[in-house]
Structures are given as C-alpha cells and as structure tokens.
Amino acid sequence: xxxxxxxxxxxxxxxxxxxxxxxxxxxxxxxxxxxxxxxxxxxxxxxxxxxxxxxxxxxxxxxxxxxxxxxxxxxxxxxxxxxxxxxxxxxxxxxxxxxxxxxxxxxxxxxxxxxxxxxxxxxxxxxxxxxxxxxxxxxxxxxxxxxxxxxxxxxxxxxxxxxxxxxxxxxxxxxxxxxxxxxxxxxxxxxxxxxxxxxxxxxxxxxxxxxxxxxxxxxxxxxxxxxxxxxxxxxxxxxxxxxxxxxxxxxxxxxxxxxxxxxxxxxxxxxxxxxxxxxxxxxxxxxxxxxxxxxxxxxxxxxxxxxxxxxxxxxxxxxxxxxxxxxxxxxxxxxxxxxxxxxxxxxxxxxxxxxxxxxxxxxxxxxxxxxxxxxxxxxxxxxxxxxxxxxxxxxxxxxxxxxxxxxxxxxxxxxxxxxxxxxxxxxxxxxxxxxxxxxxxxxxxxxxxxxxxxxxxxxxxxxxxxxxxxxxxxxxxxxxxxxxxxxxxxxxxxxxxxxxxxxxxxxxxxxxxxxxxxxxxxxxxxxxxxxxxxxxxxxxxxxxxxxxxxxxxxxxxxxxxxxxxxxxxxxxxxxxxxxxxxxxxxxxxxxxxxxxxxxxxxxxxxxxxxxxxxxxxxxxxxxxxxxxxxxxxxxxxxxxxxxxxxxxxxxxxxxxxxxxxxxxxxxxxxxxxxxxxxxxxxxxxxxxxxxxxxxxxxxxxxxxxxxxxxxxxxxxxxxxxxxxxxxxxxxxxxxxxxxxxxxxxxxxxxxxxxxxxxxxxxx
Amino acid sequence: xxxxxxxxxxxxxxxxxxxxxxxxxxxxxxxxxxxxxxxxxxxxxxxxxxxxxxxxxxxxxxxxxxxxxxxxxxxxxxxxxxxxxxxxxxxxxxxxxxxxxxxxxxxxxxxxxxxxxxxxxxxxxx
Numbered sequence: 026x027x028x029x030x031x032x033x034x035x036x037x038x039x040x041x042x043x044x045x046x047x048x049x050x051x052x053x054x055x056x057x058x059x060x061x062x063x064x065x066x067x068x069x070x071x072x073x074x075x076x077x078x079x080x081x082x083x084x085x086x087x088x089x090x091x092x093x094x095x096x097x098x099x100x101x102x103x104x105x106x107x108x109x110x111x112x113x114x115x116x117x118x119x120x121x122x123x124x125x126x127x128x129x130x131x132x133x134x135x136x137x138x139x140x141x142x143x144x145x146x147x148x149x150x151x152x153x154x155x156x157x158x159x160x161x162x163x164x165x166x167x168x169x170x171x172x173x174x175x176x177x178x179x180x181x182x183x184x185x186x187x188x189x190x191x192x193x194x195x196x197x198x199x200x201x202x203x204x205x206x207x208x209x210x211x212x213x214x215x216x217x218x219x220x221x222x223x224x225x226x227x228x229x230x231x232x233x234x235x236x237x238x239x240x241x242x243x244x245x246x247x248x249x250x251x252x253x254x255x256x257x258x259x260x261x262x263x264x265x266x267x268x269x270x271x272x273x274x275x276x277x278x279x280x281x282x283x284x285x286x287x288x289x290x291x292x293x294x295x296x297x298x299x300x301x302x303x304x305x306x307x308x309x310x311x312x313x314x315x316x317x318x319x320x321x322x323x324x325x326x327x328x329x330x331x332x333x334x335x336x337x338x339x340x341x342x343x344x345x346x347x348x349x350x351x352x353x354x355x356x357x358x359x360x361x362x363x364x365x366x367x368x369x370x371x372x373x374x375x376x377x378x379x380x381x382x383x384x385x386x387x388x389x390x391x392x393x394x395x396x397x398x399x400x401x402x403x404x405x406x407x408x409x410x411x412x413x414x415x416x417x418x419x420x421x422x423x424x425x426x427x428x429x430x431x432x433x434x435x436x437x438x439x440x441x442x443x444x445x446x447x448x449x450x451x452x453x454x455x456x457x458x459x460x461x462x463x464x465x466x467x468x469x470x471x472x473x474x475x476x477x478x479x480x481x482x483x484x485x486x487x488x489x490x491x492x493x494x495x496x497x498x499x500x501x502x503x504x505x506x507x508x509x510x511x512x513x514x515x516x517x518x519x520x521x522x523x524x525x526x527x528x529x530x531x532x533x534x535x536x537x538x539x540x541x542x543x544x545x546x547x548x549x550x551x552x553x554x555x556x557x558x559x560x561x562x563x564x565x566x567x568x569x570x571x572x573x574x575x576x577x578x579x580x581x582x583x584x585x586x587x588x589x590x591x592x593x594x595x596x597x598x599x600x601x602x603x604x605x606x607x608x609x610x611x612x613x614x615x616x617x618x619x620x621x622x623x624x625x626x627x628x629x630x631x632x633x634x635x636x637x638x639x640x641x642x643x644x645x646x647x648x649x650x651x652x653x654x655x656x657x658x659x660x661x662x663x664x665x666x667x668x669x670x671x672x673x674x675x676x677x678x679x680x681x682x683x684x685x686x687x688x689x690x691x692x693x694x695x696x697x698x699x700x701x702x703x704x705x706x707x708x709x710x711x712x713x714x715x716x717x718x719x720x721x722x723x724x725x726x727x728x729x730x731x732x733x734x735x736x737x738x739x740x741x742x743x744x745x746x747x748x749x750x751x752x753x754x755x756x757x758x759x760x761x762x763x764x765x766x767x768x769x770x771x772x773x774x775x776x777x778x779x780x781x782x783x784x785x786x787x788x
Numbered sequence: 789x790x791x792x793x794x795x796x797x798x799x800x801x802x803x804x805x806x807x808x809x810x811x812x813x814x815x816x817x818x819x820x821x822x823x824x825x826x827x828x829x830x831x832x833x834x835x836x837x838x839x840x841x842x843x844x845x846x847x848x849x850x851x852x853x854x855x856x857x858x859x860x861x862x863x864x865x866x867x868x869x870x871x872x873x874x875x876x877x878x879x880x881x882x883x884x885x886x887x888x889x890x891x892x893x894x895x896x897x898x899x900x901x902x903x904x905x906x907x908x909x910x911x912x913x914x
Contacts, residue, residue, distance in 0.1 A: 658815045665813070683844065683875045690846045694814035753847040753883050760882045 028128035029061055035135040039087030040064040044074040044095060044103060054092055057125040071095060071103040083112045088135060091120045119243075129173070130246045132239050145244040150206030155287045155374035165205055165245045168279050172198070172210075176238045179217070183227045192221035195234070196320055200349040201279050202241065203371040211371070213237040215349075264291050266385050270310070271295070274303040274329070275318035275347075280370075284316060284347070287374045288381070300324025304332060307339055314385055316377075319348040319359070327362045334363035341391065343384040347372065402436035409437050409467055412474060414444050417609070418706045422452060422517040424569075424640040428608035429456075430616055431633050432579070438631035439466025439508075440577045441474050445481070452517055453481050456575040456635045457510040457529065457552075466631075469506045473498065473553075477512070487512040487525035488562035491552060495527065495560075498553035507553040511575055520567035520639040525560045527552035530578060532635075533600060535611070536571030541600040544573060569640035572611060574600065579632035583619045586626045591619065606772040607708060607727055608636035614772075649714035656697045656707030656726075664711055665689060675715055681782050684761035685713075685720050688778055691754035692724050692733070700728030700774070719763065722778045731774055732767045733758075791816035792841075793823050803834040803902065809841030812849030821852045828856060833865045834902060838895060840871040845879050866890060870898045 041063050048055040048067030055067045066086070068074035078086065089107065091100040098106070100120045107113040119134035121127070145165070151158045175198045182191040199214035214237075217230035261267070270293045275281045278298075285294045295312060297303035299321050307315070315333070319326035326346060333339045343365040348355070351369040359367045366380050410431070414420065417428050429442045439459030447453050455477055459466040473494065480493045490512050498508070511532060513524035524544070528551035531543040544565060550558045567573060576596075583591040599618050603611060612634045619632065650671045654660040665686055672682045693709060701707030710725040733755040759765050762778040769775070794807040804827050808820060827835065837853065839845075857867040870892040872880065880891070892898040 662813075662815045680875060686844065687846055687879065690813045690848075694846070694848065697814075753850065757847050757879060757882055761879075 028132060031132055032061065032063065032128055032135070035132065036063065036087040038064075040066050040085060041088045041090055042074060042077065042086045043067045043090045043092075044071065044100075045069070045092035046094065046096060052124050054090060054121060054124045054126055058090065061126065061128055071098040071106070074103060075106060078107075078113060078116075083116055086116065088131065089116055089118045090126065090131070091118065093120050093122045127246050129239060130243045134243070145241075145248060146206065147248065153206070153371070153373055154204075154283055155378070156283070160286060161205070162248045164279060164282055165248060167282075168201065168205055169242055169245050171201070171279065172238060172242060175201075176235060179234065180231065183231045186227075188221045188224065188227070191227060192218050193320070195221060196349065197277055198234075200318075200320075200370055201277050203349055204280050204283055206371070207237075207241040208371075210234070210237040210241045262290055262292050266292060266382065266389065269293065269313040269385050269389075271381065271385075272297060272303065272306055272312040272315045274298075274300070274315060274321070274326070276321040277318075280318065284377070288378065291378065291382070292385075300326070300329040303329055307333060307342070311339060311342060313342065313388060314381060315342060315344045316347050316381070317344055317364075319346055319350055319355070327358060330359070330362040330364055341388070343388055345380065345384065347377070399436075405464070405467065406433070406436045409433070409471070412471065413442055417444075420444050420446070420452070422446070422449070424520075425452060425515065425517040425637060426608050427452075427454075427635070427637040428612045429633070429635040430612050431631075432616070432628070433462075433467075433631045434579070434628045435463050437464060437467035438462055439470045440579065440631035440633035441470045442575075442633045442635045443474060443477060444635070444637075445478065447481065447485050447514065450516055450518060451485065452515045452637075453485075454513045454515060454573070454575070454635065454637055455510065456532075456577065456633055457508050457527075458577040458579075458631070458633070459508045460506050462631060465504070465506065469508065469553075473508050473510070477510075481512075485514055486562070487514055487523055488560045491525050491527045491549075491560040492558065495550075495552045495558050496556045499556040502553055505554070507551045509577075510552050513573070515567070515573075515637065515639070517639075520569070520571075521564070522567055522573065523562060523564050525549065525562050527560055530576070530581065532573050532575035533597065534565075534567070534571055535574050535600050535604055536568055537605050538568060538571075541574075541597045541604070567639035570605060570638070572608060572636050572638040574611065574615070575635040576615070577631065577633045579628070579630035580615065580619055580634065582630060583623050583632075584626055584629055585622055586624045591622050595622075603772060608638050610727060610772050611636045611638075649712055651713075652711040654693070654709040654711060655705055656701040656703075656709055657705050658694065658697060660709075661690065661693045661697065664693070668711075668713055671713065672715075672720070677715070677720065678782060680784070681720060681780050684780050685722060685778075688758040688762050688780070689722065689724070691758040692776060692778075695733070695754055696724070696726045696728060696774075700726050700731060702728075718783070719779045719781045722780070724776045724778075725773045727773050730769050732769070733776065734765060734767050791819050793820070795823070795827070802832075803836060804832055805836040805838060807838045807841060811844040812842050812852075813844060813846040814848040817846070817848035817852045820849065821855075824852070824856045828859050828863075828865075832860065832863075835860055835865065835867050836895075836898060837867065837869045838871055839869060839873070839876060842876055843873060845876045847879075847883065850880065850883055868892065868898050868902070870895050 041058055043055040043058060043065055045054050046069065047053060048069060055065050058065045066077065068077050091103060093100055095103065104118050104120065107116060107118055117134045119130060121130060147158045147161060151161045154161060175194060179191060179194050179198065182194055195214045195218035199211045199218060202214060203211035213230070213234040217227065217234050220227055220230045271288060272295045273281055273284045274297045276299050281296050285296060288294055295306055297306050300323050317326045317329060326348065330344050333342060333344065344363065345366045345368060346359040346364050347368050347370060349370040356367045365384055368377055368380060413431055420427055427444050429444065431440060431442060433440070439461055441457045443455040445453050457473060459469045459473065476494045476497050477490060480490050484490055484493070491510060509529035510527040511524065511529040513522050515522050526545055526549040528548055531545040531548065533541045534544050535541045545563055547561060549560050581591055581593055581596055603614055606614065615634050650667065652664050652667055654664050668686060668689060669682065672685065689711070696709055708727055712723040714721045736752055736755055758778070762780045764779045766777045767775070791808055791810040791812060796805050806824070810816065812820060835856065860867050868890045871894060872891065892901065
C-alpha cells in the first residue's frame with residue numbers, strides 16, 4: 026500500500042503532534058507532515074507538548090513526532106516522560122532528524138506500537154562484513170529504495186496468488202536483507218518463502234514481512250544522521266595472490282557490492298549479474314576462482330557450475346557457492362554440480378576470505394606443477410623427434426627413395442621408425458610400436474631404437490636382428506612391456522628385400538602393376554616378452570617403381586567421431602588410387618587420410634608411416650631417352666646436353682633440335698623456379714622419343730598442380746620492358762612446338778610436346 | 789652450353805661492345821646479367837651487343853637483355869644489338885621484343901647508325 030494512504034489508515038483520522046523548535050518556520054517538520062496530507066498540531070518545546078496532550082486528550086493524537094534537536098528536555102527526555110505516564114505510554118512516538126518527514130519511518134513507528142526500536146547495529150554488522158561503518162551505511166541507504174520495491178512487488182505477487190513468484194522474490198529479499206544484517210526481515214522473508222514453497226497461507230507471512238521491512242527501513246533512515254560516507258578509494262590488491270582474479274556472480278547488486286568491497290584489497294574482482302554473463306565473462310578471460318550465487322534468473326548457479334566443469338578449458342577453475350539456501354540437500358546438490366566449497370549467507374567475511382584464499386593457493390600450486398610437467402614434456406618431445414631420421418634426401422641411394430613420419434598421440438609416444446645405411450649398397454628399414462602410450466612407451470622406444478642400431482651393424486640379417494633385440498629386451502623387462510617390429514634390409518641396386526616381422530602388421534607393396542597387397546603372409550611373435558624366439562625371414566624383390574609402405578596400427582585403428590575404424594581395406598583402397606607417387610607424397614597422403622577420417626575425434630594412438638620406393642615407374646620406351654632430374658638448373662643443363670647428344674646422334678635437324686631444347690629449357694626452368702620454388706629435392710622426369718616425323722617430349726613433375734596452357738599470354742600491347750615478367754617462356758615454347766598437352770594424374774603435372782622434324786620452308 | 793663474354797670499349801669512351809658466345813639460357817643468363825650490370829652504371833651512352841657467337845637464347849636471356857635496355861634508357865643511353873642468328877632472331881620475334889629494340893643485321897649497319905646519331909646530335913646519341 027502506498028505510504029501516505031497507509032499513514033492515513035493507521036492514524037484513522039487522528040492528528041499528529043509535532044514537537045520542534047520552530048514549528049511555524051518554512052521547511053519545518055510540521056510543514057512536511059501537512060504536505061503528507063496529515064492533520065498536524067505543533068508544540069515548540071517538551072513542556073508545551075505535555076501540556077497540549079493533557080489538555081486535548083491523548084486520544085486525539087495518533088502519533089507524536091519529535092525533532093531530534095529539541096532544546097531543553099530534548100527529544101529523549103520528552104520520550105521518557107511520555108513513557109512514564111500511563112495515559113501516554115502507548116502513544117506512538119518517533120524522533121526524526123529533521124524535515125522532510127519520512128513517511129516510512131512514520132509508518133514504522135505506528136506499526137511498532139510505539140515501542141522503541143533498537144538502532145541498527147552498524148558497528149557489529151560492519152565488522153562481520155569487513156567494511157568500514159560508513160561504507161555499510163552507504164550500502165544500506167542504497168538498499169532502502171530497492172527494499173521498498175521488493176516489498177511492493179511481493180505484495181502484488183501475493184495478491185495475485187503467484188506462489189512461485191512470491192517465493193523467488195521473498196528469497197531474494199531474504200538474501201539481501203540477511204547480507205546487510207537485517208536479521209528480522211531476513212527471517213520474515215524466509216518464512217514467507219517457505220510458506221510459498223509449501224503451499225500455505227501467504228497473507229499472514231506477508232504482513233510480518235511488511236512490518237519487519239518497515240522496521241528495517243526506519244532503522245536505516247536513522248542512520249542518516251551520520252555524515253555521508255566518503256568512498257574509500259580502492260587501493261590496488263596486495264598480498265601474494267594479488268594478481269588472481271575472482272569472478273563474483275549474483276543478481277542482487279547489493280550482494281555483489283558487499284563481496285566486491287570486502288575482497289578487493291586481496292584480489293582483482295570481476296562481476297557478473299547472471300548466469301549467462303558469467304559464462305561469457307569466463308570465456309573472455311578465465312578467472313582463478315568463481316564466487317557463485319545459486320538463485321538467479323535464467324541459468325541458476327548449479328547449471329553455471331555444471332557447464333564450467335564440463336568444458337576442459339574451465340574445468341579446473343574452483344567454484345564456491347555463496348547462497349542463502351542453507352539446507353543439506355542444497356549443499357549436496359552444489360557439491361554434486363562440481364563446486365569446491367559452499368558458503369551460506371549471511372556470511373562472515375573472515376570465513377569467505379579464508380576459504381577463497383585456501384582454494385586459490387591450492388590452484389596456484391596445481392598450475393605450477395602442470396606447467397613444469399608440460400615444459401618437460403615439450404623438451405622430451407623434441408628429443409624424441411630428433412632421434413628418428415628426418416633428412417631423407419641424404420638417405421637417398423641410387424634408385425631408392427624414402428620418407429617417413431612420426432606422430433605421437435600425446436607429447437611423447439611409443440611408435441618408432443628408422444632408416445640407416447648398413448653399407449653403400451644396403452639400407453636397413455625399421456618400423457615398430459611399443460605397447461602403451463606416453464612416457465613409459467617413449468622410454469622403451471628409445472631403448473629399442475638404440476638396440477636395433479647397435480645390433481644391425483653387427484648382423485645384417487633382419488631375422489637375427491629381431492632375435493637378438495628380443496633377447497636383450499626380454500632379459501631386463503620388469504614391467505613386461507613389448508614392442509611389435511618390422512625390420513628389412515634393402516639392396517639399393519637391385520631392389521632385393523630381406524625382411525622379418527616381430528608381431529607387426531605386414532607392410533603393403535604399392536606399385537604401378539596392381540592393387541596394393543601385403544608384403545608378408547605371417548606376422549611372427551611380439552618382441553621383448555620371451556627370450557629365445559626365432560623370427561621367420563622372408564625375401565622378396567621390389568619391382569621398379571614399387572613402394573614398400575610400412576605403418577603402425579595408429580593408421581588402421583584410427584577412429585572416426587561416430588566410432589568407425591579406418592581398417593585395412595580402406596587403407597588399401599586409398600593407396601590403390603595413388604600407386605605411383607613419390608614416398609614423400611605417399612606418406613603425406615596417408616597421414617592426411619587418417620586425419621580426415623578421424624575428424625574431430627582425438628588421436629587415440631601413436632602413428633608412424635614409412636615409405637620406400639625402388640626406382641621410378643618406367644613406361645616401356647622403344648628407343649627413347651628417359652631422364653630423372655632434381656629440380657636444379659645444373660640438372661637442367663645436364664639434361665639439355667643429354668638431349669642434344671641423343672638427337673644429334675640420330676640426325677635430328679638443327680632447327681627442330683633448337684626448338685626442342687628451348688622448350689625443354691623454358692618448361693623445366695619454370696618447374697624449378699615456380700613449381701618446386703627452389704626445393705632442390707623436387708623430382709622431374711624427362712622422356713624423349715623419336716617418331717618417324719616428329720620428336721615427342723614428355724616432362725613430369727610432382728609440384729603443385731599447374732597447367733601452363735591455362736596461363737594468360739603476355740600482353741603484347743605493352744612494350745616489352747613494361748610488361749610484368751613471366752609467361753614469356755611458356756609462350757615461346759608453345760610457339761616453337763607443334764602441339765602441347767597437359768594432364769594432371771598420379772599426383773604429377775604431365776606436359777607433352779611434339780615438334781615436327783621438318784617444317785615447311787615458309788615457317 | 790656455357791657462356792663466354794668479351795668486352796671492349798670504343799676509343800671515345802662512349803660506347804661499350806659486348807660479345808657473348810655460347811648459349812644464353814636459364815643457367816647462363818645470370819652470368820650475362822652479372823657482367824652487364826657494372827657496365828651499365830655510370831655515364832655509358834651506348835652498349836652494343838654483338839650476338840654473332842650466341843647460338844641459343846631462352847626467355848631468361850631475353851629478359852636480361854630487355855632489363856639492360858630499360859636501365860640504359862632510364863639514364864639516357866641505348867642498347868644496340870646486331871648479328872642475331874636466325875633461330876635466335878626467331879625467338880626475339882616471337883616475344884615481340886623487336887619493335888622495342890634497335891636490332892641491326894650487321895655491325896657495319898650498327899656503326900653507321902651510331903655515327904649518324906652522333907653527327908645529328910652533335911654529340912653522343914640519345
């Protein structure tokens with residue numbers, strides 16, 4: 026009910042007696058009371074008031090209002106006098122500091138039956154909250170209009186019989202009041218909250234809330250006699266954890282205010298007014314701890330907590346619930362949601378500080394340990410990467426080319442590969458997979474690699490190498506780890522391969538002459554478990570252009586997000602479409618296929634892939650010239666000499682030869698400069714054939730797709746030296762040859778040119 | 789084929805003659821560029837390229853020659869070419885480099901042109 030109307034009703038037509046020094050002055054209490062629509066009689070001193078009351082009868086008045094600065098017997102003295110006389114003992118009395126008269130305080134006096142209200146325990150409550158008394162007074166004054174609003178809203182909700190709404194509103198009011206030290210209002214609001222929850226009568230509890238509310242407001246109004254508090258300038262946080270950030274989440278501004286003021290000397294404080302903004306704030310800048318209210322509009326505290334705990338990025342941020350829900354089931358629910366602690370309101374600031382500090386210290390320690398571990402793992406990963414060969418150009422021997430990759434599932438892993446020369450004709454190839462992952466597997470991997478390298482130099486036979494490695498590992502293996510190994514020795518001038526397998530999946534043979542197939546029929550026994558095992562040896566020969574592709578089960582057992590396995594069949598089908606690529610490209614393609622298949626799923630196992638190709642695929646050539654070049658201008662010069670020699674020896678006319686050489690120069694220098702961009706290990710194949718009336722030239726490279734026929738011709742409108750460079754070479758080559766065709770196949774650019782041996786003289 | 793170079797300067801110090809020989813292709817074009825650059829700097833008014841000994845020119849070589857011509861022209865000098873072999877001339881023609889250049893069939897023609905320019909300007913040719 027609106028205060029003025031309530032006042033009128035409470036007074037029931039009776040007058041108000043105002044006692045102040047100068048009641049007739051403008052701006053007097055009497056004047057402000059009249060402005061409220063009340064009937065006012067005034068007295069200028071205590072004795073005059075007593076006289077008036079005796080003369081006109083105490084029942085004529087419903088309320089006595091005393092000015093706080095009354096001279097003579099003073100307001101306190103007059104009040105004592107009124108209490109002392111039976112006729113006036115029950116008369117409501119209120120002392121006000123001055124005009125204007127606060128109707129709420131007046132109502133409070135009327136309602137309270139004139140009893141002397143205890144003043145607000147500012148000192149005690151300030152201490153509890155860790156604030157200076159003027160700060161708390163300021164917060165209370167800021168709260169007063171909000172409380173009036175809450176009371177009005179509550180009355181409306183109860184009148185509308187909205188039990189759920191009334192419960193929420195009562196809960197909020199109880200929390201705020203409790204926080205600020207208004208215990209009576211807190212208890213009354215709590216009672217209304219429970220009544221709403223249990224479906225009981227709401228009117229009586231509402232009346233109690235309104236009474237307690239008015240009492241509290243009256244107490245707050247009395248605090249006006251204090252000088253307005255100077256805002257304590259926020260100093261920078263101090264202490265060992267001063268750089269930690271605490272996020273305070275509560276939808277009631279007063280609560281946020283109290284906590285922020287109480288904690289800001291110790292930590293950096295961020296605030297959020299509801300669940301959604303809290304989540305956004307965390308995503309933007311993760312705090313070191315969250316102080317979380319539970320009852321909030323939208324997402325409640327439990328849900329915010331659950332979401333933060335689900336996300337790996339925020340899982341480790343400690344969450345402390347700070348709530349006026351103080352029953353055991355509420356607390357249990359909080360801990361189940363993942364909270365580290367639960368503090369009930371009204372809180373003791375000392376306790377909040379102590380618990381927050383303890384949690385932040387624990388988290389700081391956890392972070393330090395993790396950082397130490399991660400930095401050590403980073404170093405370990407680099408060491409492990411450095412153990413396996415990566416300079417494959419240096420290992421290229423004669424017609425044999427190789428490439429490999431190693432991708433641990435975690436920082437370090439147990440897969441391994443190795444490629445090293447036994448002598449200038451033989452290359453030793455190894456791939457393996459230690460049981461398990463992570464640090465233990467990595468240590469065992471290093472031991473295995475070292476053993477293999479040492480033993481291989483003594484014995485060049487894979488079956489013997491595996492047997493002796495097995496004996497050495499099995500001898501001293503308390504944790505019963507084991508490794509699957511495939512070991513082979515390749516004769517680089519013949520393609521002959523001797524190999525043995527220790528429980529490792531068979532590598533595949535991938536070549537131009539058929540679908541990919543396994544190299545070995547049997548897998549043999551695991552290495553490192555039992556000493557004295559014999560490993561069967563197998564011999565095969567790589568055909569020219571054939572690749573041995575070895576891999577670990579991180580490839581075939583890769584899982585897609587919906588749980589499917591990549592599998593042998595899919596791997597073979599994939600390689601079937603890429604039978605003639607160079608080892609570097611083959612390995613890259615397989616790894617890319619695994620990554621694409623796995624999609625968003627985490628890499629479950631270590632991956633190692635090793636590809637070794639013998640020779641290059643040759644096309645049957647009747648009397649032609651076939652050249653393998655590296656992408657260097659020196660190789661181009663040598664190739665040009667070979668072509669010149671070949672053609673001159675076969676009587677190719679000079680002008681045709683010139684045009685062929687010029688086309689070769691233009692096309693290959695483009696591949697070297699633009700295709701391989703200076704990567705000297707790039708491969709280029711040149712094939713030249715003499716037909717009866719023309720020369721056929723085919724140039725292949727494995728660089729990025731580029732179709733010279735698609736390039737725009739130079740702009741001849743512009744003068745030669747103003748044109749951008751480029752395009753000239755291809756243009757020349759096209760002009761000098763009779764046909765030029767481009768194809769992209771097998772991962773290669775393939776350009777075919779023909780030039781007639783004899784051109785008509787008019788050309 | 790490798791590229792060799794012979795360089796001579798005219799008595800009046802205004803004209804330099806370069807005689808490359810061999811193949812001017814992607815491998816040897818940088819050599820020509822290296823040799824020409826110091827010659828072009830300074831107050832040179834005419835650079836003569838006598839291409840009699842050049843049997844092969846690729847677009848890389850043509851680019852070096854065009855660049856030299858432009859550098860000279862920026863300083864008010866000119867590049868004169870003579871004695872292109874037929875296959876080489878064909879390459880120049882295909883890339884339409886000819887209209888921009890002063891190309892002469894023989895050294896005598898070139899010298900006549902030079903002398904005429906000097907007479908006309910009363911000094912070094914533009």
